[in-house]
Amino acid sequence: MTDATREFVRLEVADGVATMRLDRPKMNALNVQVQEEIRAAAHEATERDDVKAVVVWGGERVFAAGADVKEMADMSYTDMVKRSGGLQSAFSAVARIPKPVVAAVNGYALGGGCELALCADIRIAADDATLGQPEILLGIIPGAGGTQRLTRLVGPSRAKDLIFTGRFVAADEALAIGLVDRVVPAAEVYDTALAWAGQFSNAASYAVRAAKETIDRGLEVDLETGLEIERQQFAALFATEDRAIGMQSFVEQGPGKAAFVAR
Incomplete structure (x- = not known):
């Protein structure tokens, strides 16, 4: 539709x-x-x-x-x-x-x-x-x-x-x-x-997605399970191009200047 x-x-x-x-x-x-x-x-x-x-x-x-x-x-x-x-x-x-x-x-x-x-x-x-x-x-x-x-x-x-x-x-x-x-x-x-x-038009889309899913799913479970959801999502973001871009930009230019590519 x-x-x-x-x-x-x-x-x-x-x-x-x-x-x-x-x-x-x-x-x-x-x-x-x-x-x-x-x-x-x-x-x-x-x-x-x-x-x-x-x-x-x-x-x-x-x-x-x-x-x-x-x-x-x-x-x-x-x-x-x-x-x-x-x-x-x-x-x-x-x-x-x-x-x-x-x-x-x-x-x-x-x-x-x-x-x-x-x-x-x-x-x-x-x-x-x-x-x-x-x-x-x-x-x-x-x-x-x-x-x-x-x-x-x-x-x-x-x-x-x-x-x-x-x-x-x-x-x-x-x-x-x-x-x-x-x-x-x-x-x-x-x-x-x-x-x-x-604010999110040029954000690190997969990090924002991971944050939302972690918060929402964490509300449905006990603390230890929520922490495990967070750990997995946190680690998974190290496979994204945006993570590399964001960290390199922070080291070279300080926070808030990264040009993310949503990958």
Whole structure:
């Protein structure tokens, strides 16, 4: 599935940064079609060598106000048994992009929208943004990773407060509890996210990939196993051309001047 065949999710690439742009009026409701287009865009961003980092953005008005409740309301238990795995894996495709990913959050990021933002490595939010997991108010729980990723990000007590109550969180509280990493004026959200992602356009891509995989996989295991993952990834980078370039440049010119080649 390419941009030519995707209706609601585009992948726009410039200067090494891909913008995964959600555009399903009016509120970017995440129906099954959008979920699958997110998966396809994530896979494309993963495979493209010209993509060094990714910005996930829903536009200036709204990030994503949640799942398509009208679509879900007609689904039975057996329907959701069939679909729930696909829902989770579509979002996990974003989390597993082996490159830096930043969510640029304007307006609402609720339910599935919040869960999509949680799949990014960092979140930059507008000062008037609103986040939350209000699924409990529909008689369900988050089903696209919210109970797991939110808990790992903000801790179990805060995650339980947000999920049990379904309450909305303003940008200042989201920053205070670690749900977002930076709050900026609404008009600056996308440009700020783009600038953060742009740092990696000429980075040592395989080292960045190894760092992301080591951190993410390490969170899933005990300390000793995590240290072994780190050791293996660390040693493996000595097989890359960028490692040789980076060390030679450091010795000859000092830090920050290496011209990496992503090999």
